[in-house]
Amino acid sequence: MNASNVSASATKFRLVSQNPCSRILIMPISGVGPKRLGRFGLREGGRQMKPLDQLCCQHSKCSKYGLRGEGNLSTSGWMDKRRTIRRIWCSVCGKRFSERKGTPLYNAKLRPKKVIAILDHMRQGCGVRQTGRLVGISKDTANRYIRLAGKHARSLHDELVSSSP
Numbered sequence: 001m002n003a004s005n006v007s008a009s010a011t012k013f014r015l016v017s018q019n020p021c022s023r024i025l026i027m028p029i030s031g032v033g034p035k036r037l038g039r040f041g042l043r044e045g046g047r048q049m050k051p052l053d054q055l056c057c058q059h060s061k062c063s064k065y066g067l068r069g070e071g072n073l074s075t076s077g078w079m080d081k082r083r084t085i086r087r088i089w090c091s092v093c094g095k096r097f098s099e100r101k102g103t104p105l106y107n108a109k110l111r112p113k114k115v116i117a118i119l120d121h122m123r124q125g126c127g128v129r130q131t132g133r134l135v136g137i138s139k140d141t142a143n144r145y146i147r148l149a150g151k152h153a154r155s156l157h158d159e160l161v162s163s164s165p
Contacts, residue, residue, distance in 0.1 A: 050099065055088060058101045062093035104148040110137070118145050 053069040064072045076089040079098045086099045100106045105115060114135055121131040128146070132139040 049086065052088070055099060057090040057093060057095070058088075058097045059090065059093050059095040062090055062095065064090065064092045104145065104152050108145075110141070110145070115145055115149075118142050119149055122146055 052073045052075070053071075055073055056066050056068050056070075057064045057072065059065060064070050072090050072092045073088050074091065075086045076096055077087045079085040079087050079100075087096055088099050089096050098106060100108070105112060108115060114137065117135045118131055118137070121134055122128075122142075126134065128142050129139045132142045135142065
C-alpha cells in the first residue's frame with residue numbers, strides 16, 4: 001500500500017484498517033506525511049507497512065480467526081514483484097494469505113493512489129463518469145471500486161454500531 005498518505009486537493013488521507021479481518025477505511029488526517037520508522041520495520045520499499053500484531057488470520061476455520069496480537073502470524077514472502085504486499089502465514093492453521101485479504105484492495109489491479117482518488121472524487125460529489133475521466137479509468141472500473149468500498153463500509157458500520165453502547 002504505497003498510499004498510506006495521499007494528498008488530494010488540500011486534504012490528506014490515510015488508509016486505516018479496522019479488523020477483524022482487515023477492513024480498510026479512508027479517513028482524513030492532519031499533519032505531515034509519514035515518518036521513517038524504526039528498525040523493525042514498518043517501512044519497506046518506500047511504504048509504511050502495518051505491524052503484524054494489527055492483522056488477524058483470514059482463514060475462517062482457524063481457532064485464531066479474527067483475533068489480533070496473538071503472535072501466530074509471520075511473513076512468508078511477497079505477493080507481487082515490486083515487494084509491496086506481504087504474504088502472511090498463520091502458525092496455527094498453516095494457511096498463507098495476502099495482507100490485503102478482506103479489504104477493498106484485495107486483488108486490485110489499480111494502485112492504491114488511484115483507488116483513493118476514485119473514492120475522494122465520489123466523496124466530493126462527482127458522478128461515476130466524471131470520476132472515471134478525472135482519474136483516467138473506465139466508468140465501470142470506478143463503479144466496481146465504489147461498490148467494493150461501499151460493501152466494506154456497510155459491514156464496518158454494522159460491526160461498530162452493534163458494539164457501541
